[in-house]
Amino acid sequence: MNIRNRQDAIVRSLRRNGTSTIEELAEQVGASRRTVLRDISTLRDEGFVIHSDVGRGGGLQLDPQSMQTTARLSVPEVFALLLGVAAMRAAGNLPFSQLADAGLAKIEKALPADKVRDLRDFLDCLHVGQLSPLQDLSDMGKMEPALLPAFEDAFLGRMMLRFDYRDAKERMSSREVEPQAMLILPPLWYLVAWDPARRDFRHFRMDRIGAPRALEGTSFRRRHVPFEDDVCPYSELAG
Numbered sequence: 001m002n003i004r005n006r007q008d009a010i011v012r013s014l015r016r017n018g019t020s021t022i023e024e025l026a027e028q029v030g031a032s033r034r035t036v037l038r039d040i041s042t043l044r045d046e047g048f049v050i051h052s053d054v055g056r057g058g059g060l061q062l063d064p065q066s067m068q069t070t071a072r073l074s075v076p077e078v079f080a081l082l083l084g085v086a087a088m089r090a091a092g093n094l095p096f097s098q099l100a101d102a103g104l105a106k107i108e109k110a111l112p113a114d115k116v117r118d119l120r121d122f123l124d125c126l127h128v129g130q131l132s133p134l135q136d137l138s139d140m141g142k143m144e145p146a147l148l149p150a151f152e153d154a155f156l157g158r159m160m161l162r163f164d165y166r167d168a169k170e171r172m173s174s175r176e177v178e179p180q181a182m183l184i185l186p187p188l189w190y191l192v193a194w195d196p197a198r199r200d201f202r203h204f205r206m207d208r209i210g211a212p213r214a215l216e217g218t219s220f221r222r223r224h225v226p227f228e229d230d231v232c233p234y235s236e237l238a239g
Helices: 003-017 022-029 033-045 075-090 097-110 113-123 147-157 234-238
Strands: 050-052 060-062 126-128 161-166 172-185 188-195 200-205 209-214
Touching: 003 022, 003 033, 003 060, 022 033, 033 050, 075 097, 075 113, 075 126, 075 147, 075 172, 113 147, 126 234, 147 161, 147 172, 147 209, 172 200
Parallel strands: 126 172
Antiparallel strands: 050 060, 161 172, 161 209, 172 188, 188 200
16 A cells, blocks of 8 residues: 555544544554554644544544545546546536536645646646447457556656557557547547657557556657547537
């Protein structure tokens, strides 16, 4: 369990249980007492009000008015929410759209300025369109959860992306590309990238991408992607 997930687990435990001891929290998250104490200190610095009751039977309590969960959302987590809304909107199936937009606006407002800047840079890479009715979807699989964190590093840091790819004929290959855009054609999602080896743009179905990682020490320039006329940036769709 990484640091962020462990601290989120501590907050959830305090919220649900009311009062917990350091030892109970350490057992629940699989960490040492010292590690949990450091996590509690970090959470307090971030705005969570956590009371300590000393003495026998005492423990830690989370003030219910200090739920600063939105401030702890990462750019990929907020982006994942926006992607869900964008996909539904592109498919013409977004019920309660005004409420969804209002909720997302509140989340964005609660983010620190640097995260808002990263989020908007991320959104500039997102495009949506309509899938051809002739597209074969019989082999559609699931996308790896590691995609968004890897995309955040690659897109925002302008680092090349390496991944394993399975093509339509089940052939496996290793790719190293310059990520330029993300394309949603519901229900399929694509990474649009410049492939230096082929000197051309390539569309990679995200459900066929495995083991993605951004390559430290690499860089690339933004390129104009020649999308079809029926594809538009997410910002136009949201507006």
